[in-house]
Amino acid sequence: MARRASTEFPRVVYASFGWSVGAGDFDGDGRSDVVVGAPWDRVGGVANAGAVNVLHGTSAGVTASGDQLWYRPVGGAPPSAAAGDWFGFAVGG
Ligand SMILES: [Ca+2]
Numbered sequence: 360m361a362r363r364a365s366t367e368f369p370r371v372v373y374a375s376f377g378w379s380v381g382a383g384d385f386d387g388d389g390r391s392d393v394v395v396g397a398p399w400d401r402v403g404g405v406a407n408a409g410a411v412n413v414l415h416g417t418s419a420g421v422t423a424s425g426d427q428l429w430y431r432p433v434g435g436a437p438p439s440a441a442a443g444d445w446f447g448f449a450v451g452g
Pocket residue numbers: 383384385386387388389390391392415416
């Protein structure tokens with residue numbers, strides 16, 4: 360799985376951001392983080408490959424500062440992104 364700052368990633372209308380929502384401590388800092396699926400997001404030109412946004416928890420609550428976008432990489436060895444993957448259709452934690 361690839362990760363990058365979500366502000367660097369091209370987004371599409373109708374990505375269905377918020378289709379799925381979960382929580383867990385994904386960076387191991389002891390605070391809960393929120394994961395939000397966008398299963399119809401476009402990844403590297405691949406339609407409907409999907410992505411997951413991770414918003415980190417802080418002592419003041421959840422923040423978009425330093426948020427990440429997780430997605431399957433385009434090209435290379437599987438599991439690479441493919442049209443219709445809908446990565447992020449379901450998330451949990
Ligand atoms: Ca955390």
